[in-house]
Amino acid sequence: MPTDRDERRGTDHHGHDIIDPLYVGIVTVSTSRAQSDDKTPDDPGGDTVEACFEAEGHEVHERVLVRDDYAAIRTAVRRLVARRDIDIVITTGGTGVSADDVSPEATSALFERELPGFGELFRSLSWDEVGTRAMASRATAGIAVDTPVFCLPGSTNACQTACEQLIVPEAPHLAGVATSHQTERTDQSLSAYGDDE
Numbered sequence: 001m002p003t004d005r006d007e008r009r010g011t012d013h014h015g016h017d018i019i020d021p022l023y024v025g026i027v028t029v030s031t032s033r034a035q036s037d038d039k040t041p042d043d044p045g046g047d048t049v050e051a052c053f054e055a056e057g058h059e060v061h062e063r064v065l066v067r068d069d070y071a072a073i074r075t076a077v078r079r080l081v082a083r084r085d086i087d088i089v090i091t092t093g094g095t096g097v098s099a100d101d102v103s104p105e106a107t108s109a110l111f112e113r114e115l116p117g118f119g120e121l122f123r124s125l126s127w128d129e130v131g132t133r134a135m136a137s138r139a140t141a142g143i144a145v146d147t148p149v150f151c152l153p154g155s156t157n158a159c160q161t162a163c164e165q166l167i168v169p170e171a172p173h174l175a176g177v178a179t180s181h182q183t184e185r186t187d188q189s190l191s192a193y194g195d196d197e
Contacts, residue, residue: 005084009176017176022058022087025080026050027066027073029093029103030154034067041065045092045154052163058171061085068094073106081110081147087175089147090167093154095138104138107151111142115174118150118166125161146182148174 005019012018026046033041043065050060062080066072073091080089094103108114118141126134139162141150148171152162 005087005179005182009179011176012173016173017180018172019087019175019179020057020172022053022171022175023061023085024050024053024058025062025064025083025086025089026060027064027076027080027089027091028154029066029068029073029091031067031069031100034065044156045152045159048156048159049090049092049152049163052160052168056168058168068100068102070102070106073103074109077107077144077149078110081145081149086147087179088167088171089144089149090163091149091151092159093152095140095151095153097136097138101138103151104140107144107149108140108142110144110149112145113143115141115143115148121166122152122162125165126158129157129161143174143178146178148178 008019008021010018010020026049028043028046033043046063050063053060064076064080066076073094077089077091080086091103091107094101119139122139123134123137126137137153137158139152141148143149150162150167152159
């Protein structure tokens with residue numbers, strides 16, 4: 001697969017910028033897993049996200065496991081969005097209402113622009129699955145260093161719902177539009193339109 005983002009840039013049937021395939025970074029937030037003696041602790045949320053993207057031909061380039069800690073989460077996400085070989089970042093875990101659930105705060109601190117519609121749509125879909133408990137989800141999304149970042153709960157059902165129904169279908173477009181200003185564009189002179197003076 002091409003490594004350069006410009007080689008993966010195209011347009012959809014509406015003429016909008018897209019990046020396809022996407023290169024994905026996943027950050028799993030879990031103190032218990034991060035502190036586990038197991039060299040490769042289980043990560044069902046991260047596995048679900050990876051499977052959803054790979055099923056559509058995208059590629060996961062990095063998976064990171066961090067504890068429920070504001071600085072650790074922020075650092076992991078900041079490192080990923082700074083990489084040119086990462087087009088989108090997904091975090092799983094730490095979006096609830098307990099004192100150590102700080103993923104939304106840690107990620108949104110990096111956002112240049114928020115995507116409030118994601119959280120609204122995700123909670124609406126979650127209502128159908130978990131009823132009133134959907135209000136406890138603080139899933140959020142935004143653009144950080146021209147990279148879409150999605151902050152998801154850690155449950156496999158939540159990750160699957162978010163990825164299959166919302167993120168994966170729209171991510172190539174979001175990544176393309178968020179980085180469209182990075183491509184070289186040349187202004188056409190009026191002579192291109194037959195208006196020579």
